[in-house]
Amino acid sequence: DVLELMKKRLDAFCRDELAAYGLDRTPVTEIMVATGVPCQEILKTAAKVKADMIIMGKSTTSFLGNVVMGTTARRVSRLTDIPLLLVPNRKD
Numbered sequence: 001d002v003l004e005l006m007k008k009r010l011d012a013f014c015r016d017e018l019a020a021y022g023l024d025r026t027p028v029t030e031i032m033v034a035t036g037v038p039c040q041e042i043l044k045t046a047a048k049v050k051a052d053m054i055i056m057g058k059s060t061t062s063f064l065g066n067v068v069m070g071t072t073a074r075r076v077s078r079l080t081d082i083p084l085l086l087v088p089n090r091k092d
Contacts, residue, residue: 006033039075058086
């Protein structure tokens with residue numbers, strides 16, 4: 001199943017990132033993969049799980065993208081009262 005494969009790859013990525021910073025703990029309690037309109041799915045899931053915070057990756061390929069946040073992050077930030085943390089790509 002494609003969604004299950006994505007979850008496994010995300011879990012491996014999180015573990016690799018933690019290891020790269022010398023952290024051996026696993027703060028990620030659950031990885032969710034959904035299909036649909038990104039902003040709507042993020043907000044729906046955050047409400048469903050009563051999230052304390054929404055953490056989104058920020059990856060851009062343009063200069064302008066480094067100045068302003070992406071479309072999905074901007075929409076999420078406008079439509080939620082939940083704190084939002086944008087994490088830049090290491091290359092940004």
